[in-house]
Amino acid sequence: MGDSLTSGTEYEAARTIWNGAVTSRPLAVLRCATVADVQAGIRSAQDKGIALSVRGGGHDWAGRALADGGLTLDLSPMRQVSVDPATAVATVAGGATAADAAAAAQRAGLVAVTGTAGSVGMAGLTLGGGYGPLSGRFGLAADNLLSADVVLADGTLVTADEEHDPELLWALRGGGGNFGVVTTMRIQLHAVPAILAGMIMFPFDVLPELEESLLRSPDELTVQAGFVTAPTGEPVLFAAPTWCGDPETGSKVLRRLTELGEPLAAQVGPTTMTEQLAQIDAMFPAGRHVEIGSRTVTALDRTVQEVLLDAARARTSPLSAISLHSLHGAAARVPADATAFRNRTPHLMVETIAVWEPGDPAEDQHRAWVRGTDRLPGGYPNLLGPGDVERTAAVFGPNADRLRAAKKRYDPDLVFHAPGRL
Numbered sequence: 001m002g003d004s005l006t007s008g009t010e011y012e013a014a015r016t017i018w019n020g021a022v023t024s025r026p027l028a029v030l031r032c033a034t035v036a037d038v039q040a041g042i043r044s045a046q047d048k049g050i051a052l053s054v055r056g057g058g059h060d061w062a063g064r065a066l067a068d069g070g071l072t073l074d075l076s077p078m079r080q081v082s083v084d085p086a087t088a089v090a091t092v093a094g095g096a097t098a099a100d101a102a103a104a105a106q107r108a109g110l111v112a113v114t115g116t117a118g119s120v121g122m123a124g125l126t127l128g129g130g131y132g133p134l135s136g137r138f139g140l141a142a143d144n145l146l147s148a149d150v151v152l153a154d155g156t157l158v159t160a161d162e163e164h165d166p167e168l169l170w171a172l173r174g175g176g177g178n179f180g181v182v183t184t185m186r187i188q189l190h191a192v193p194a195i196l197a198g199m200i201m202f203p204f205d206v207l208p209e210l211e212e213s214l215l216r217s218p219d220e221l222t223v224q225a226g227f228v229t230a231p232t233g234e235p236v237l238f239a240a241p242t243w244c245g246d247p248e249t250g251s252k253v254l255r256r257l258t259e260l261g262e263p264l265a266a267q268v269g270p271t272t273m274t275e276q277l278a279q280i281d282a283m284f285p286a287g288r289h290v291e292i293g294s295r296t297v298t299a300l301d302r303t304v305q306e307v308l309l310d311a312a313r314a315r316t317s318p319l320s321a322i323s324l325h326s327l328h329g330a331a332a333r334v335p336a337d338a339t340a341f342r343n344r345t346p347h348l349m350v351e352t353i354a355v356w357e358p359g360d361p362a363e364d365q366h367r368a369w370v371r372g373t374d375r376l377p378g379g380y381p382n383l384l385g386p387g388d389v390e391r392t393a394a395v396f397g398p399n400a401d402r403l404r405a406a407k408k409r410y411d412p413d414l415v416f417h418a419p420g421r422l
Helices: 008-014 035-048 098-107 122-128 166-172 204-215 247-258 273-283 302-313 329-333 363-373 389-396 399-410
Strands: 028-031 052-055 071-074 081-084 089-093 145-151 157-160 181-188 195-202 221-229 235-244 265-270 289-297 321-327 347-356
Touching (some): 008 028, 035 052, 035 071, 035 145, 035 181, 081 098, 098 273, 122 181, 145 166, 166 399, 204 221, 204 302, 204 347, 235 247, 235 302
Parallel strands (some): 028 071
Antiparallel strands (some): 081 089, 089 181, 221 235, 221 321
16 A cells, blocks of 8 residues: 555645645545555545545645545545547546646647646546636536546446446536546547637726627637736736637737727737646645635626626735636537536636635635625536535536436445535
8 A cells, every 4th residue: 555644744745735724634644656555545444434535636725635534545646647649638647737737738739628727636627627728619627538447435446438337427527526536537638720828907897898708709719807916906807818729810819809998918929738827826826825716607797797896896815816717619518418517508607716825814804705706696516615515506407416326326425525515
């Protein structure tokens, strides 16, 4: 079995995750380098009757990667990513990050469908859905999951694909890591002529003008927008476009985006997915304290604008942000029952991110600020908190009963507890 850490420097490093506000202390952290390590860890936790958790990238803001007083399976030693250029398929180990997958794809002249941050675990992102800068053209990260090797609660290893355990594959595509430990997955990669991206900052009054670009842009264009603090200390509206297609056409499309208002700053141009992911990691480094809320809206109507602008003006920390992730194009054309991820109506996932430095005495105010968007509906299961079970079930809608049946079949004793749990 892999190294079991119970104290000392390595243990402290293993229990340190992205959100520095999480103080959970597992009884032990098992560093897993092989499938056999994962199997042994699952069986050990059940033999001892203790809680079990799985740490991939350790980016879940609620700290569910750590089993307080239980056993945490640390998959970070399992970060291998290999690419078959002939089939454009990547084989991704369970502890690999989005940055690992993007870098391997880039070396092969391809792109991987990831989220927006490189340090996020690729498996956790994919199993929960996975909004990202290429979603308009290639769907969510979950839509690019071809198959997965999964260690179930009884320690057996199964492969879920379209021919073997297709119901498990369906559940893994957006139902979260609630059914077992994914030790390896195979994802579809893609070839694109070019990637153009960047950041444009606007005054608040441009917000209504962004609706078309966010929800009804060409597949090749996915725009993330929201509110951040400018170098001047004032909150500003941002639009972060990503174009994956013909570069000449893309240049024209991005130029029109800058003309929606009078930009306060604009920088767009050729880039790579690895560069984009690294920029977001730099904006939200590990160790700060974080609380996140998520909602979903189908339009930037007057009520939504009012809620967003009020929240942006009321921010309690200059490090906090509001991000609008777009689901449109290819991601919106997937049938609602084809994957566990249900919400295929074009929409914006509103991510409210409170961030503050350790020791900040206004912690309670920062956490309360996240609830400023509670008037908005919906949510993203991958980001909802442990107390949001009812909201999570509502988000899965008619898929919830099918997910519960899959849970009963593959994990009847409720061994696994991950984001998106019903």
